[in-house]
Amino acid sequence: MRSSHVPDIVVGRLPLYLRALNHMQAEGNEITSSQELGERLGISSAQIRKDLSQFGEFGKQGTGYNIGYLSDQLRSILKVDRVWDVVLVGVGDLGRALANYAGFLDRGFRIYSIFDSDPKKIGKRAGDFTIQDAAELRKAIQADDIQVAMLAVPSDQAQAAADALVEAGIRAILCYAPTSITTPASVRVEYIDPVLHLQHMTYHVV
Amino acid sequence: MRSSHVPDIVVGRLPLYLRALNHMQAEGNEITSSQELGERLGISSAQIRKDLSQFGEFGKQGTGYNIGYLSDQLRSILKVDRVWDVVLVGVGDLGRALANYAGFLDRGFRIYSIFDSDPKKIGKRAGDFTIQDAAELRKAIQADDIQVAMLAVPSDQAQAAADALVEAGIRAILCYAPTSITTPASVRVEYIDPVLHLQHMTYHVV
Structure with a gap:
């Protein structure tokens, strides 16, 4: 985990990603892409891929992100997999x-x-x-x-x-x-x- | 005015500076420095000087910033010199x-x-x-x-x-x-x- 070196501004975007993923999940979606996330959030897909890559490998080129899995990972990173x-x-x-x-x-x-x-x-x-x-x-x-x-x-x-x-x-x-x-x-x-x-x-x- | 090229993240810090200056003024101060502003805001003095320099010359090395003048300038830049x-x-x-x-x-x-x-x-x-x-x-x-x-x-x-x-x-x-x-x-x-x-x-x- 390289997260100790992650710029705080990157950390600050993770809750935005998590919120968008939750909305996608509520809409019944299972898979998303950095493009789709980016369009929802007004953030470039390159920025999203770069941000997420600081914490690990969450998706594969061409197949996108599994929304449930990525949400779980973000919740764990942000320590909100607890209350x-x-x-x-x-x-x-x-x-x-x-x-x-x-x-x-x-x-x-x-x-x-x-x-x-x-x-x-x-x-x-x-x-x-x-x-x-x-x-x-x-x-x-x-x-x-x-x-x-x-x-x-x-x-x-x-x-x-x-x-x-x-x-x-x-x-x-x-x-x-x-x-x-x-x-x-x-x-x-x-x-x-x-x-x-x-x-x-x-x-x-x- | 070079403000059309200013990164949005810099613009986003100007309201913070203005708020801190207003508090200083309310406390009866007339002059401040990038160091003092930085300590209040948890932002480095170099960052503050660099941010402000994108919009003009608001203070002189060694004499600091006139709080009233800098506030007026920031209000004008942010277009809140009106209601x-x-x-x-x-x-x-x-x-x-x-x-x-x-x-x-x-x-x-x-x-x-x-x-x-x-x-x-x-x-x-x-x-x-x-x-x-x-x-x-x-x-x-x-x-x-x-x-x-x-x-x-x-x-x-x-x-x-x-x-x-x-x-x-x-x-x-x-x-x-x-x-x-x-x-x-x-x-x-x-x-x-x-x-x-x-x-x-x-x-x-x-």
Whole structure:
């Protein structure tokens, strides 16, 4: 496995490939090609073949990829052939939408518990969850050995919440607050900020 | 301006720079450096200097960048020195969160109107908006010459909704549905799918 040397930008495309393969499978297909994948994703077939070749041999020239097999391999590479428990911190509108989102489980993730620091919210329900006191975050994360968190608090609370998550042992944070947070190098952070995408697109709109 | 030849991945980093500069300005700073920006963003200072140099000369060796000036320049390059009206299609939990999100306006965007096809929702309120009938989408978009849309409908409705948006003249779509949509090359699409980010991170979690 040469995966330790794979550029992170290549790793970042694997979830896109996996998602497209899942859709193909749901449509009843068994075989695909780098051309077909590329057309779905707007990525060149050469790029797809090159990306996948960094992780092994998944198809043969001329016969294409077996969708089920390639999906399984990608799930294994991305470590989502298991289900990761996730804590959600911050139950505003967005946190509530995430708590109700049905698309996590069949792709490797399950929201396990949700937290907020607002006394008016603690104890109330959101989706299938009871909102817990953010002061209990550390204890809960450590008791259940949770490694992944989603952060949906306001920007001015994001760094403090991230610090608490890191201290509790969280290894990966998906941050919805429109700010940058600082963590030790051993903790991965990714951001979801719709405005970054909107601004990227308006650059191109004449 | 050499910007027509700038790789898209570079363009995609400009909104990150702009966001960091805005935070620095809010903290009362007037001058920054590629080193300081890089530390905030986890990007090398050389990369930042190289990215910015594709668009012009924004600072001098040794004196750093004037934050206000560089912000203005980036806003102009990204075309967010104006406010873009945005239509939102799909008012589930997520659409509701977007309708209530306060972080668009000061970064170049304003939700102008919101649509859903569910008769039970049409006419109801979400945030400051009255939910309109998605059947009226085309008329509304053309009447107000809107070019940007956010799509927060279920996956199985995403392509049809995107087709309607494209037909109405939309030029940029931010898609929250966990699927890939197809549009003419002249229409930009970006996706927000939390699972892609989560899977990218779990690859790295040992």
